[in-house]
Amino acid sequence: MRIILLGAPGSGKGTQAEKITAKHNIAHISTGDLLRAEVSAGTELGVKAKAIMDAGQLVSDDIMLGMVRSRLQADDCEKGFMLDGFPRTEVQAVGLDAMLAELGQPIDTVLFFEVPFDEITNRLLGRGRADDNEETIRSRLAVYEAQTKPLVAYYESKSLLKNVDGLGEMDEIATRIEAALA
Numbered sequence: 001m002r003i004i005l006l007g008a009p010g011s012g013k014g015t016q017a018e019k020i021t022a023k024h025n026i027a028h029i030s031t032g033d034l035l036r037a038e039v040s041a042g043t044e045l046g047v048k049a050k051a052i053m054d055a056g057q058l059v060s061d062d063i064m065l066g067m068v069r070s071r072l073q074a075d076d077c078e079k080g081f082m083l084d085g086f087p088r089t090e091v092q093a094v095g096l097d098a099m100l101a102e103l104g105q106p107i108d109t110v111l112f113f114e115v116p117f118d119e120i121t122n123r124l125l126g127r128g129r130a131d132d133n134e135e136t137i138r139s140r141l142a143v144y145e146a147q148t149k150p151l152v153a154y155y156e157s158k159s160l161l162k163n164v165d166g167l168g169e170m171d172e173i174a175t176r177i178e179a180a181l182a
Contacts, residue, residue, distance in 0.1 A: 001026055001080035001181070002105055004087070006151055007113030008144045010120040010137075012166045012173060016113075017084050019174050024181075026080035027071075034067050035059065045070070065095045072103060080108075089147050090154055110155040111180060115166035117141055 001024050005013040014030075021028040035053075038046030045066050049059045068086060071077070087093040100106050115123075120141065124132045155161040162180035166173060 002100075002108045003080075003082040003181075004107055004110045004155070005082060005084045005113070006110055006148070006155070006161075007166065008115065008117070008120050008148075009140050010124040011113035011115040012123075012170075013084055013113055015170060016173060016177055017082060019170075020177060020181075021082055023178075024080065026082055027074070027076040028084060029068065029071055029077075029081050029086075030084045031064060031068070031086040034071055038067055061089070061092050061095055064092065065099055068096065069099055069103070072100075072105065077105075087151065090150055093151055093154055107160055109162055109181060110151075110160045111177060112152055112155075112161055112163050113166040114163055119167065 003020065003026070005017060007013050017028050017030070020026075035046075035049055039050045039053075040046070045063055049063055049067075052059050052063070064086065068083070072081060083096075087096050097107075121134065121137050124137050125134070152161060164173065164176050164180055
């Protein structure tokens with residue numbers, strides 16, 4: 001089983017990711033964790049990524065795809081994987097599709113967590129993190145709307161998208177996810 005989680009920051013992807021990967025015995029691949037691991041391991045890609053991040057810039061698509069490719073070739077990905085936080089743009093999605101076709105590991109399902117922005121704002125403000133203020137949240141949601149939300153139509157056109165209502169109790173949402181994956 002090969003899954004992509006798609007949704008705005010605060011839509012519940014990370015919370016549900018642990019349940020999905022544990023239930024289906026697949027690898028959870030978070031690009032944020034991947035970046036931190038490559039940087040701390042001092043790999044060639046990690047050194048390049050660190051220099052870019054230290055300069056306050058976004059890591060390029062080719063570096064991200066290289067890290068994802070490397071991670072997908074690990075033994076724990078043989079039974080499947082779930083990508084969380086990648087792809088974020090259509091350019092990344094096209095690159096990912098090409099790479100997965102080359103590896104013979106096409107995506108089975110894209111789960112799109114649907115949650116209204118006012119609920120997301122409340123959730124993020126409720127976490128109490130220093131960077132979760134209304135201005136930062138609005139900015140993150142605007143970036144999501146401009147760059148990542150178009151992936152909904154991209155994956156819908158490939159008949160891979162499954163909508164998941166992200167409102168309610170965690171167990172209710174987990175039940176909806178399992179129904180979408182069935």
